[in-house]
Amino acid sequence: MNTSFLGDxxxxxxxxxxxxxAGPNSFGPPADPEAAKAVLRHAVAHGVDHIDTAQFYGPDVVNDLIREALHPYPEGLRLATKVGAVRDEQGAWLPSGAPADLEHQVEQNLRSLRVERLDLVNLRRFERDIPDGTEPPLEDQLGALVELREQGKIDMIGISSANADTVQAAIKTAGIVSVQNAYSILNRTDDAILRLCREHGIAFVPYFPLGSAIGSGGPKHLAADPHVSAVARKHGVTPTQVALAWLLAQDERVLLIPGTSSIGHLEENLAAGEITLDAEDLALLDKVEPVPLGA
Structure with a gap:
Protein backbone atom coordinates (compact mmCIF):
# COMPACT_ATOMS: atom_id res chain seq x y z
CA MET A 1 0.00 0.00 0.00
CA ASN A 2 1.32 3.48 -0.87
CA THR A 3 2.66 5.53 2.02
CA SER A 4 2.84 9.21 2.91
CA PHE A 5 3.25 11.15 6.15
CA LEU A 6 1.13 12.35 9.04
CA GLY A 7 3.47 14.91 10.50
CA ASP A 8 6.78 13.05 10.63
CA ALA A 22 -21.45 3.27 16.04
CA GLY A 23 -25.20 3.22 15.51
CA PRO A 24 -27.07 5.25 12.85
CA ASN A 25 -25.75 8.81 12.54
CA SER A 26 -22.87 7.67 14.77
CA PHE A 27 -25.28 7.66 17.71
CA GLY A 28 -25.63 4.81 20.15
CA PRO A 29 -24.03 1.37 19.96
CA PRO A 30 -23.88 -0.78 16.83
CA ALA A 31 -26.37 -3.58 16.38
CA ASP A 32 -23.50 -6.09 16.33
CA PRO A 33 -20.44 -4.94 18.34
CA GLU A 34 -18.49 -8.09 17.52
CA ALA A 35 -18.93 -7.46 13.80
CA ALA A 36 -17.68 -3.89 14.29
CA LYS A 37 -14.59 -5.15 16.09
CA ALA A 38 -14.01 -7.69 13.31
CA VAL A 39 -13.90 -4.81 10.79
CA LEU A 40 -11.24 -3.06 12.87
CA ARG A 41 -9.12 -6.20 13.14
CA HIS A 42 -9.47 -6.85 9.43
CA ALA A 43 -8.41 -3.31 8.61
CA VAL A 44 -5.22 -3.53 10.67
CA ALA A 45 -4.45 -7.03 9.37
CA HIS A 46 -4.61 -5.63 5.83
CA GLY A 47 -2.24 -2.73 6.34
CA VAL A 48 -4.32 0.08 7.85
CA ASP A 49 -2.12 2.05 10.25
CA HIS A 50 -4.14 5.28 10.56
CA ILE A 51 -7.54 5.11 12.30
CA ASP A 52 -9.67 8.19 12.82
CA THR A 53 -12.01 8.27 15.82
CA ALA A 54 -13.51 10.52 18.50
CA GLN A 55 -14.98 10.11 21.96
CA PHE A 56 -18.18 11.76 20.72
CA TYR A 57 -18.71 9.03 18.12
CA GLY A 58 -21.47 7.14 19.87
CA PRO A 59 -20.78 8.95 22.12
CA ASP A 60 -18.55 6.77 24.29
CA VAL A 61 -18.87 3.87 21.84
CA VAL A 62 -16.29 3.84 19.05
CA ASN A 63 -13.20 4.38 21.20
CA ASP A 64 -14.29 1.46 23.36
CA LEU A 65 -14.67 -0.74 20.28
CA ILE A 66 -11.19 0.22 19.10
CA ARG A 67 -9.65 -0.55 22.49
CA GLU A 68 -11.46 -3.85 22.83
CA ALA A 69 -10.56 -4.94 19.31
CA LEU A 70 -6.96 -3.76 19.03
CA HIS A 71 -5.36 -3.08 22.42
CA PRO A 72 -2.46 -3.62 22.94
CA TYR A 73 -2.00 -1.69 19.72
CA PRO A 74 0.42 -2.89 17.06
CA GLU A 75 3.58 -0.87 16.63
CA GLY A 76 3.13 1.93 14.10
CA LEU A 77 -0.65 2.21 14.40
CA ARG A 78 -1.62 5.91 14.56
CA LEU A 79 -4.87 6.78 16.32
CA ALA A 80 -6.25 10.20 15.43
CA THR A 81 -9.06 11.61 17.52
CA LYS A 82 -11.10 14.80 17.55
CA VAL A 83 -12.17 17.29 20.22
CA GLY A 84 -14.35 20.39 20.30
CA ALA A 85 -17.83 18.83 20.13
CA VAL A 86 -20.37 16.90 22.19
CA ARG A 87 -23.68 15.19 21.43
CA ASP A 88 -27.02 16.02 22.99
CA GLU A 89 -29.64 13.42 23.94
CA GLN A 90 -31.05 13.43 20.40
CA GLY A 91 -27.62 12.97 18.83
CA ALA A 92 -27.15 16.53 17.57
CA TRP A 93 -23.58 17.79 17.25
CA LEU A 94 -22.92 20.74 19.54
CA PRO A 95 -19.81 22.89 19.96
CA SER A 96 -17.78 22.33 23.13
CA GLY A 97 -14.53 24.10 22.48
CA ALA A 98 -13.65 26.07 25.59
CA PRO A 99 -10.07 25.30 26.67
CA ALA A 100 -11.25 23.45 29.79
CA ASP A 101 -13.63 21.38 27.62
CA LEU A 102 -10.82 20.47 25.23
CA GLU A 103 -8.60 19.34 28.11
CA HIS A 104 -11.45 17.21 29.50
CA GLN A 105 -12.08 15.63 26.11
CA VAL A 106 -8.39 14.82 25.63
CA GLU A 107 -8.41 13.08 29.02
CA GLN A 108 -11.53 11.13 28.01
CA ASN A 109 -9.84 9.95 24.82
CA LEU A 110 -6.70 8.94 26.69
CA ARG A 111 -8.71 6.83 29.13
CA SER A 112 -11.05 5.19 26.63
CA LEU A 113 -8.30 4.34 24.14
CA ARG A 114 -6.00 3.34 27.02
CA VAL A 115 -2.96 5.24 25.78
CA GLU A 116 -0.57 7.61 27.51
CA ARG A 117 -0.34 9.93 24.52
CA LEU A 118 -2.69 10.58 21.61
CA ASP A 119 -0.98 10.42 18.22
CA LEU A 120 -3.09 13.20 16.69
CA VAL A 121 -5.83 15.43 18.07
CA ASN A 122 -7.95 17.35 15.57
CA LEU A 123 -9.67 20.50 16.77
CA ARG A 124 -13.21 20.42 15.40
CA ARG A 125 -14.21 24.01 14.58
CA PHE A 126 -17.81 25.18 14.15
CA GLU A 127 -17.10 28.36 12.19
CA ARG A 128 -18.83 26.93 9.13
CA ASP A 129 -21.84 25.73 11.11
CA ILE A 130 -22.20 28.80 13.35
CA PRO A 131 -20.51 31.67 11.49
CA ASP A 132 -21.35 34.32 14.07
CA GLY A 133 -18.20 34.34 16.13
CA THR A 134 -19.67 32.56 19.16
CA GLU A 135 -16.89 29.97 19.28
CA PRO A 136 -14.06 30.46 21.78
CA PRO A 137 -11.12 32.34 20.24
CA LEU A 138 -8.97 30.09 18.07
CA GLU A 139 -5.80 31.20 19.86
CA ASP A 140 -7.24 30.04 23.20
CA GLN A 141 -8.21 26.66 21.78
CA LEU A 142 -4.87 26.09 20.11
CA GLY A 143 -3.07 27.31 23.21
CA ALA A 144 -4.79 24.65 25.28
CA LEU A 145 -3.82 21.91 22.81
CA VAL A 146 -0.24 23.16 22.56
CA GLU A 147 0.01 23.02 26.35
CA LEU A 148 -1.27 19.44 26.32
CA ARG A 149 1.31 18.65 23.64
CA GLU A 150 4.03 20.10 25.84
CA GLN A 151 2.76 17.91 28.70
CA GLY A 152 3.22 14.85 26.48
CA LYS A 153 -0.49 14.00 26.26
CA ILE A 154 -0.66 14.86 22.54
CA ASP A 155 1.93 14.12 19.89
CA MET A 156 0.46 16.09 16.96
CA ILE A 157 -2.30 18.66 16.41
CA GLY A 158 -4.63 19.00 13.43
CA ILE A 159 -7.73 21.01 12.61
CA SER A 160 -11.11 20.08 11.15
CA SER A 161 -13.98 21.89 9.42
CA ALA A 162 -11.93 25.06 9.17
CA ASN A 163 -11.73 28.03 6.82
CA ALA A 164 -8.51 29.06 5.11
CA ASP A 165 -7.73 31.88 7.55
CA THR A 166 -8.08 29.46 10.46
CA VAL A 167 -5.80 26.94 8.77
CA GLN A 168 -3.17 29.62 8.17
CA ALA A 169 -3.32 30.74 11.80
CA ALA A 170 -3.13 27.17 13.07
CA ILE A 171 -0.08 26.44 10.93
CA LYS A 172 1.65 29.53 12.27
CA THR A 173 0.76 29.26 15.95
CA ALA A 174 0.40 25.53 16.61
CA GLY A 175 2.39 23.79 13.88
CA ILE A 176 -0.57 21.66 12.82
CA VAL A 177 0.23 18.60 10.73
CA SER A 178 -3.13 18.04 9.03
CA VAL A 179 -6.43 19.52 7.93
CA GLN A 180 -9.59 17.42 7.93
CA ASN A 181 -12.32 19.04 5.81
CA ALA A 182 -15.15 17.77 3.62
CA TYR A 183 -13.85 17.27 0.08
CA SER A 184 -14.52 14.96 -2.84
CA ILE A 185 -14.73 14.85 -6.60
CA LEU A 186 -18.32 16.03 -6.13
CA ASN A 187 -17.48 18.79 -3.66
CA ARG A 188 -14.30 20.74 -4.44
CA THR A 189 -15.17 23.80 -2.37
CA ASP A 190 -11.90 23.55 -0.48
CA ASP A 191 -9.54 23.47 -3.46
CA ALA A 192 -7.75 26.48 -1.97
CA ILE A 193 -7.23 24.73 1.37
CA LEU A 194 -5.87 21.66 -0.40
CA ARG A 195 -3.36 23.96 -2.15
CA LEU A 196 -2.50 25.55 1.18
CA CYS A 197 -1.74 22.14 2.67
CA ARG A 198 0.41 21.32 -0.35
CA GLU A 199 2.36 24.56 0.05
CA HIS A 200 3.08 23.84 3.71
CA GLY A 201 3.70 20.12 3.33
CA ILE A 202 0.94 19.04 5.69
CA ALA A 203 -1.58 16.25 5.28
CA PHE A 204 -5.04 16.88 3.85
CA VAL A 205 -7.53 14.31 5.15
CA PRO A 206 -10.88 14.62 3.36
CA TYR A 207 -14.01 13.45 5.10
CA PHE A 208 -17.12 12.64 3.05
CA PRO A 209 -14.68 11.42 0.37
CA LEU A 210 -17.55 10.09 -1.73
CA GLY A 211 -19.72 13.13 -1.18
CA SER A 212 -22.59 12.98 1.30
CA ALA A 213 -26.30 12.44 0.98
CA ILE A 214 -26.68 15.27 3.49
CA GLY A 215 -23.94 17.45 2.02
CA SER A 216 -23.25 16.91 -1.65
CA GLY A 217 -23.61 13.85 -3.78
CA GLY A 218 -22.88 10.34 -2.65
CA PRO A 219 -22.41 6.93 -4.29
CA LYS A 220 -25.61 7.23 -6.34
CA HIS A 221 -24.32 10.45 -7.94
CA LEU A 222 -20.95 8.86 -8.64
CA ALA A 223 -22.58 5.89 -10.33
CA ALA A 224 -24.77 8.16 -12.44
CA ASP A 225 -21.95 10.41 -13.61
CA PRO A 226 -20.86 9.39 -17.15
CA HIS A 227 -17.23 10.49 -16.66
CA VAL A 228 -16.78 8.53 -13.44
CA SER A 229 -18.51 5.52 -14.96
CA ALA A 230 -16.29 5.60 -18.03
CA VAL A 231 -13.11 5.59 -15.94
CA ALA A 232 -14.53 2.83 -13.73
CA ARG A 233 -15.24 0.64 -16.78
CA LYS A 234 -11.75 1.26 -18.15
CA HIS A 235 -10.09 0.05 -14.96
CA GLY A 236 -12.63 -2.61 -14.08
CA VAL A 237 -13.43 -1.01 -10.73
CA THR A 238 -16.41 0.67 -9.08
CA PRO A 239 -17.31 4.38 -9.32
CA THR A 240 -16.63 4.79 -5.59
CA GLN A 241 -13.15 3.36 -6.05
CA VAL A 242 -12.54 5.86 -8.85
CA ALA A 243 -13.61 8.70 -6.53
CA LEU A 244 -11.15 7.56 -3.87
CA ALA A 245 -8.35 7.11 -6.41
CA TRP A 246 -9.04 10.63 -7.71
CA LEU A 247 -8.51 12.04 -4.23
CA LEU A 248 -5.19 10.23 -3.89
CA ALA A 249 -4.11 11.64 -7.27
CA GLN A 250 -4.60 15.24 -6.08
CA ASP A 251 -1.48 15.31 -3.92
CA GLU A 252 0.89 12.87 -2.26
CA ARG A 253 -0.08 14.25 1.17
CA VAL A 254 -3.77 13.38 0.76
CA LEU A 255 -4.68 10.66 3.25
CA LEU A 256 -8.00 8.83 3.07
CA ILE A 257 -10.12 7.66 5.99
CA PRO A 258 -13.19 6.12 4.31
CA GLY A 259 -15.52 4.59 6.86
CA THR A 260 -17.63 1.47 6.74
CA SER A 261 -19.07 -1.19 8.99
CA SER A 262 -18.68 -3.84 6.27
CA ILE A 263 -15.58 -5.94 5.64
CA GLY A 264 -16.54 -6.15 1.97
CA HIS A 265 -16.67 -2.37 1.61
CA LEU A 266 -13.46 -2.07 3.61
CA GLU A 267 -11.63 -4.32 1.15
CA GLU A 268 -13.05 -2.32 -1.76
CA ASN A 269 -11.82 0.93 -0.20
CA LEU A 270 -8.35 -0.46 0.43
CA ALA A 271 -8.12 -1.71 -3.16
CA ALA A 272 -8.75 1.85 -4.39
CA GLY A 273 -5.26 2.69 -3.16
CA GLU A 274 -3.81 0.46 -5.88
CA ILE A 275 -5.57 2.21 -8.78
CA THR A 276 -3.36 4.45 -10.91
CA LEU A 277 -5.25 7.09 -12.86
CA ASP A 278 -3.48 8.39 -15.96
CA ALA A 279 -3.61 11.88 -17.45
CA GLU A 280 -6.50 10.93 -19.71
CA ASP A 281 -8.51 9.67 -16.72
CA LEU A 282 -7.85 12.83 -14.72
CA ALA A 283 -8.77 15.08 -17.62
CA LEU A 284 -12.07 13.24 -17.98
CA LEU A 285 -12.75 13.38 -14.24
CA ASP A 286 -12.13 17.13 -14.23
CA LYS A 287 -15.40 17.36 -16.15
CA VAL A 288 -17.42 15.93 -13.27
CA GLU A 289 -20.00 18.49 -12.21
CA PRO A 290 -20.20 19.42 -8.51
CA VAL A 291 -23.40 18.36 -6.77
CA PRO A 292 -25.32 21.16 -5.01
CA LEU A 293 -25.51 21.11 -1.23
CA GLY A 294 -28.31 18.83 -0.07
CA ALA A 295 -28.77 17.16 -3.45
Missing part, protein backbone atom coordinates in the same frame (compact mmCIF):
# COMPACT_ATOMS: atom_id res chain seq x y z
CA UNK A 9 5.11 9.65 10.94
CA UNK A 10 4.86 7.41 7.85
CA UNK A 11 1.38 5.99 7.27
CA UNK A 12 -0.35 4.13 4.50
CA UNK A 13 -2.39 6.54 2.41
CA UNK A 14 -5.66 4.63 2.83
CA UNK A 15 -6.66 4.54 6.48
CA UNK A 16 -9.96 3.92 8.21
CA UNK A 17 -12.61 6.25 9.60
CA UNK A 18 -14.27 4.55 12.58
CA UNK A 19 -17.29 6.86 12.85
CA UNK A 20 -19.67 4.43 11.13
CA UNK A 21 -18.97 1.67 13.62
Missing amino acids: KPVHRVGFGAMQL
Whole structure:
Protein backbone atom coordinates (compact mmCIF):
# COMPACT_ATOMS: atom_id res chain seq x y z
CA MET A 1 0.00 0.00 0.00
CA ASN A 2 1.32 3.48 -0.87
CA THR A 3 2.66 5.53 2.02
CA SER A 4 2.84 9.21 2.91
CA PHE A 5 3.25 11.15 6.15
CA LEU A 6 1.13 12.35 9.04
CA GLY A 7 3.47 14.91 10.50
CA ASP A 8 6.78 13.05 10.63
CA LYS A 9 5.11 9.65 10.94
CA PRO A 10 4.86 7.41 7.85
CA VAL A 11 1.38 5.99 7.27
CA HIS A 12 -0.35 4.13 4.50
CA ARG A 13 -2.39 6.54 2.41
CA VAL A 14 -5.66 4.63 2.83
CA GLY A 15 -6.66 4.54 6.48
CA PHE A 16 -9.96 3.92 8.21
CA GLY A 17 -12.61 6.25 9.60
CA ALA A 18 -14.27 4.55 12.58
CA MET A 19 -17.29 6.86 12.85
CA GLN A 20 -19.67 4.43 11.13
CA LEU A 21 -18.97 1.67 13.62
CA ALA A 22 -21.45 3.27 16.04
CA GLY A 23 -25.20 3.22 15.51
CA PRO A 24 -27.07 5.25 12.85
CA ASN A 25 -25.75 8.81 12.54
CA SER A 26 -22.87 7.67 14.77
CA PHE A 27 -25.28 7.66 17.71
CA GLY A 28 -25.63 4.81 20.15
CA PRO A 29 -24.03 1.37 19.96
CA PRO A 30 -23.88 -0.78 16.83
CA ALA A 31 -26.37 -3.58 16.38
CA ASP A 32 -23.50 -6.09 16.33
CA PRO A 33 -20.44 -4.94 18.34
CA GLU A 34 -18.49 -8.09 17.52
CA ALA A 35 -18.93 -7.46 13.80
CA ALA A 36 -17.68 -3.89 14.29
CA LYS A 37 -14.59 -5.15 16.09
CA ALA A 38 -14.01 -7.69 13.31
CA VAL A 39 -13.90 -4.81 10.79
CA LEU A 40 -11.24 -3.06 12.87
CA ARG A 41 -9.12 -6.20 13.14
CA HIS A 42 -9.47 -6.85 9.43
CA ALA A 43 -8.41 -3.31 8.61
CA VAL A 44 -5.22 -3.53 10.67
CA ALA A 45 -4.45 -7.03 9.37
CA HIS A 46 -4.61 -5.63 5.83
CA GLY A 47 -2.24 -2.73 6.34
CA VAL A 48 -4.32 0.08 7.85
CA ASP A 49 -2.12 2.05 10.25
CA HIS A 50 -4.14 5.28 10.56
CA ILE A 51 -7.54 5.11 12.30
CA ASP A 52 -9.67 8.19 12.82
CA THR A 53 -12.01 8.27 15.82
CA ALA A 54 -13.51 10.52 18.50
CA GLN A 55 -14.98 10.11 21.96
CA PHE A 56 -18.18 11.76 20.72
CA TYR A 57 -18.71 9.03 18.12
CA GLY A 58 -21.47 7.14 19.87
CA PRO A 59 -20.78 8.95 22.12
CA ASP A 60 -18.55 6.77 24.29
CA VAL A 61 -18.87 3.87 21.84
CA VAL A 62 -16.29 3.84 19.05
CA ASN A 63 -13.20 4.38 21.20
CA ASP A 64 -14.29 1.46 23.36
CA LEU A 65 -14.67 -0.74 20.28
CA ILE A 66 -11.19 0.22 19.10
CA ARG A 67 -9.65 -0.55 22.49
CA GLU A 68 -11.46 -3.85 22.83
CA ALA A 69 -10.56 -4.94 19.31
CA LEU A 70 -6.96 -3.76 19.03
CA HIS A 71 -5.36 -3.08 22.42
CA PRO A 72 -2.46 -3.62 22.94
CA TYR A 73 -2.00 -1.69 19.72
CA PRO A 74 0.42 -2.89 17.06
CA GLU A 75 3.58 -0.87 16.63
CA GLY A 76 3.13 1.93 14.10
CA LEU A 77 -0.65 2.21 14.40
CA ARG A 78 -1.62 5.91 14.56
CA LEU A 79 -4.87 6.78 16.32
CA ALA A 80 -6.25 10.20 15.43
CA THR A 81 -9.06 11.61 17.52
CA LYS A 82 -11.10 14.80 17.55
CA VAL A 83 -12.17 17.29 20.22
CA GLY A 84 -14.35 20.39 20.30
CA ALA A 85 -17.83 18.83 20.13
CA VAL A 86 -20.37 16.90 22.19
CA ARG A 87 -23.68 15.19 21.43
CA ASP A 88 -27.02 16.02 22.99
CA GLU A 89 -29.64 13.42 23.94
CA GLN A 90 -31.05 13.43 20.40
CA GLY A 91 -27.62 12.97 18.83
CA ALA A 92 -27.15 16.53 17.57
CA TRP A 93 -23.58 17.79 17.25
CA LEU A 94 -22.92 20.74 19.54
CA PRO A 95 -19.81 22.89 19.96
CA SER A 96 -17.78 22.33 23.13
CA GLY A 97 -14.53 24.10 22.48
CA ALA A 98 -13.65 26.07 25.59
CA PRO A 99 -10.07 25.30 26.67
CA ALA A 100 -11.25 23.45 29.79
CA ASP A 101 -13.63 21.38 27.62
CA LEU A 102 -10.82 20.47 25.23
CA GLU A 103 -8.60 19.34 28.11
CA HIS A 104 -11.45 17.21 29.50
CA GLN A 105 -12.08 15.63 26.11
CA VAL A 106 -8.39 14.82 25.63
CA GLU A 107 -8.41 13.08 29.02
CA GLN A 108 -11.53 11.13 28.01
CA ASN A 109 -9.84 9.95 24.82
CA LEU A 110 -6.70 8.94 26.69
CA ARG A 111 -8.71 6.83 29.13
CA SER A 112 -11.05 5.19 26.63
CA LEU A 113 -8.30 4.34 24.14
CA ARG A 114 -6.00 3.34 27.02
CA VAL A 115 -2.96 5.24 25.78
CA GLU A 116 -0.57 7.61 27.51
CA ARG A 117 -0.34 9.93 24.52
CA LEU A 118 -2.69 10.58 21.61
CA ASP A 119 -0.98 10.42 18.22
CA LEU A 120 -3.09 13.20 16.69
CA VAL A 121 -5.83 15.43 18.07
CA ASN A 122 -7.95 17.35 15.57
CA LEU A 123 -9.67 20.50 16.77
CA ARG A 124 -13.21 20.42 15.40
CA ARG A 125 -14.21 24.01 14.58
CA PHE A 126 -17.81 25.18 14.15
CA GLU A 127 -17.10 28.36 12.19
CA ARG A 128 -18.83 26.93 9.13
CA ASP A 129 -21.84 25.73 11.11
CA ILE A 130 -22.20 28.80 13.35
CA PRO A 131 -20.51 31.67 11.49
CA ASP A 132 -21.35 34.32 14.07
CA GLY A 133 -18.20 34.34 16.13
CA THR A 134 -19.67 32.56 19.16
CA GLU A 135 -16.89 29.97 19.28
CA PRO A 136 -14.06 30.46 21.78
CA PRO A 137 -11.12 32.34 20.24
CA LEU A 138 -8.97 30.09 18.07
CA GLU A 139 -5.80 31.20 19.86
CA ASP A 140 -7.24 30.04 23.20
CA GLN A 141 -8.21 26.66 21.78
CA LEU A 142 -4.87 26.09 20.11
CA GLY A 143 -3.07 27.31 23.21
CA ALA A 144 -4.79 24.65 25.28
CA LEU A 145 -3.82 21.91 22.81
CA VAL A 146 -0.24 23.16 22.56
CA GLU A 147 0.01 23.02 26.35
CA LEU A 148 -1.27 19.44 26.32
CA ARG A 149 1.31 18.65 23.64
CA GLU A 150 4.03 20.10 25.84
CA GLN A 151 2.76 17.91 28.70
CA GLY A 152 3.22 14.85 26.48
CA LYS A 153 -0.49 14.00 26.26
CA ILE A 154 -0.66 14.86 22.54
CA ASP A 155 1.93 14.12 19.89
CA MET A 156 0.46 16.09 16.96
CA ILE A 157 -2.30 18.66 16.41
CA GLY A 158 -4.63 19.00 13.43
CA ILE A 159 -7.73 21.01 12.61
CA SER A 160 -11.11 20.08 11.15
CA SER A 161 -13.98 21.89 9.42
CA ALA A 162 -11.93 25.06 9.17
CA ASN A 163 -11.73 28.03 6.82
CA ALA A 164 -8.51 29.06 5.11
CA ASP A 165 -7.73 31.88 7.55
CA THR A 166 -8.08 29.46 10.46
CA VAL A 167 -5.80 26.94 8.77
CA GLN A 168 -3.17 29.62 8.17
CA ALA A 169 -3.32 30.74 11.80
CA ALA A 170 -3.13 27.17 13.07
CA ILE A 171 -0.08 26.44 10.93
CA LYS A 172 1.65 29.53 12.27
CA THR A 173 0.76 29.26 15.95
CA ALA A 174 0.40 25.53 16.61
CA GLY A 175 2.39 23.79 13.88
CA ILE A 176 -0.57 21.66 12.82
CA VAL A 177 0.23 18.60 10.73
CA SER A 178 -3.13 18.04 9.03
CA VAL A 179 -6.43 19.52 7.93
CA GLN A 180 -9.59 17.42 7.93
CA ASN A 181 -12.32 19.04 5.81
CA ALA A 182 -15.15 17.77 3.62
CA TYR A 183 -13.85 17.27 0.08
CA SER A 184 -14.52 14.96 -2.84
CA ILE A 185 -14.73 14.85 -6.60
CA LEU A 186 -18.32 16.03 -6.13
CA ASN A 187 -17.48 18.79 -3.66
CA ARG A 188 -14.30 20.74 -4.44
CA THR A 189 -15.17 23.80 -2.37
CA ASP A 190 -11.90 23.55 -0.48
CA ASP A 191 -9.54 23.47 -3.46
CA ALA A 192 -7.75 26.48 -1.97
CA ILE A 193 -7.23 24.73 1.37
CA LEU A 194 -5.87 21.66 -0.40
CA ARG A 195 -3.36 23.96 -2.15
CA LEU A 196 -2.50 25.55 1.18
CA CYS A 197 -1.74 22.14 2.67
CA ARG A 198 0.41 21.32 -0.35
CA GLU A 199 2.36 24.56 0.05
CA HIS A 200 3.08 23.84 3.71
CA GLY A 201 3.70 20.12 3.33
CA ILE A 202 0.94 19.04 5.69
CA ALA A 203 -1.58 16.25 5.28
CA PHE A 204 -5.04 16.88 3.85
CA VAL A 205 -7.53 14.31 5.15
CA PRO A 206 -10.88 14.62 3.36
CA TYR A 207 -14.01 13.45 5.10
CA PHE A 208 -17.12 12.64 3.05
CA PRO A 209 -14.68 11.42 0.37
CA LEU A 210 -17.55 10.09 -1.73
CA GLY A 211 -19.72 13.13 -1.18
CA SER A 212 -22.59 12.98 1.30
CA ALA A 213 -26.30 12.44 0.98
CA ILE A 214 -26.68 15.27 3.49
CA GLY A 215 -23.94 17.45 2.02
CA SER A 216 -23.25 16.91 -1.65
CA GLY A 217 -23.61 13.85 -3.78
CA GLY A 218 -22.88 10.34 -2.65
CA PRO A 219 -22.41 6.93 -4.29
CA LYS A 220 -25.61 7.23 -6.34
CA HIS A 221 -24.32 10.45 -7.94
CA LEU A 222 -20.95 8.86 -8.64
CA ALA A 223 -22.58 5.89 -10.33
CA ALA A 224 -24.77 8.16 -12.44
CA ASP A 225 -21.95 10.41 -13.61
CA PRO A 226 -20.86 9.39 -17.15
CA HIS A 227 -17.23 10.49 -16.66
CA VAL A 228 -16.78 8.53 -13.44
CA SER A 229 -18.51 5.52 -14.96
CA ALA A 230 -16.29 5.60 -18.03
CA VAL A 231 -13.11 5.59 -15.94
CA ALA A 232 -14.53 2.83 -13.73
CA ARG A 233 -15.24 0.64 -16.78
CA LYS A 234 -11.75 1.26 -18.15
CA HIS A 235 -10.09 0.05 -14.96
CA GLY A 236 -12.63 -2.61 -14.08
CA VAL A 237 -13.43 -1.01 -10.73
CA THR A 238 -16.41 0.67 -9.08
CA PRO A 239 -17.31 4.38 -9.32
CA THR A 240 -16.63 4.79 -5.59
CA GLN A 241 -13.15 3.36 -6.05
CA VAL A 242 -12.54 5.86 -8.85
CA ALA A 243 -13.61 8.70 -6.53
CA LEU A 244 -11.15 7.56 -3.87
CA ALA A 245 -8.35 7.11 -6.41
CA TRP A 246 -9.04 10.63 -7.71
CA LEU A 247 -8.51 12.04 -4.23
CA LEU A 248 -5.19 10.23 -3.89
CA ALA A 249 -4.11 11.64 -7.27
CA GLN A 250 -4.60 15.24 -6.08
CA ASP A 251 -1.48 15.31 -3.92
CA GLU A 252 0.89 12.87 -2.26
CA ARG A 253 -0.08 14.25 1.17
CA VAL A 254 -3.77 13.38 0.76
CA LEU A 255 -4.68 10.66 3.25
CA LEU A 256 -8.00 8.83 3.07
CA ILE A 257 -10.12 7.66 5.99
CA PRO A 258 -13.19 6.12 4.31
CA GLY A 259 -15.52 4.59 6.86
CA THR A 260 -17.63 1.47 6.74
CA SER A 261 -19.07 -1.19 8.99
CA SER A 262 -18.68 -3.84 6.27
CA ILE A 263 -15.58 -5.94 5.64
CA GLY A 264 -16.54 -6.15 1.97
CA HIS A 265 -16.67 -2.37 1.61
CA LEU A 266 -13.46 -2.07 3.61
CA GLU A 267 -11.63 -4.32 1.15
CA GLU A 268 -13.05 -2.32 -1.76
CA ASN A 269 -11.82 0.93 -0.20
CA LEU A 270 -8.35 -0.46 0.43
CA ALA A 271 -8.12 -1.71 -3.16
CA ALA A 272 -8.75 1.85 -4.39
CA GLY A 273 -5.26 2.69 -3.16
CA GLU A 274 -3.81 0.46 -5.88
CA ILE A 275 -5.57 2.21 -8.78
CA THR A 276 -3.36 4.45 -10.91
CA LEU A 277 -5.25 7.09 -12.86
CA ASP A 278 -3.48 8.39 -15.96
CA ALA A 279 -3.61 11.88 -17.45
CA GLU A 280 -6.50 10.93 -19.71
CA ASP A 281 -8.51 9.67 -16.72
CA LEU A 282 -7.85 12.83 -14.72
CA ALA A 283 -8.77 15.08 -17.62
CA LEU A 284 -12.07 13.24 -17.98
CA LEU A 285 -12.75 13.38 -14.24
CA ASP A 286 -12.13 17.13 -14.23
CA LYS A 287 -15.40 17.36 -16.15
CA VAL A 288 -17.42 15.93 -13.27
CA GLU A 289 -20.00 18.49 -12.21
CA PRO A 290 -20.20 19.42 -8.51
CA VAL A 291 -23.40 18.36 -6.77
CA PRO A 292 -25.32 21.16 -5.01
CA LEU A 293 -25.51 21.11 -1.23
CA GLY A 294 -28.31 18.83 -0.07
CA ALA A 295 -28.77 17.16 -3.45
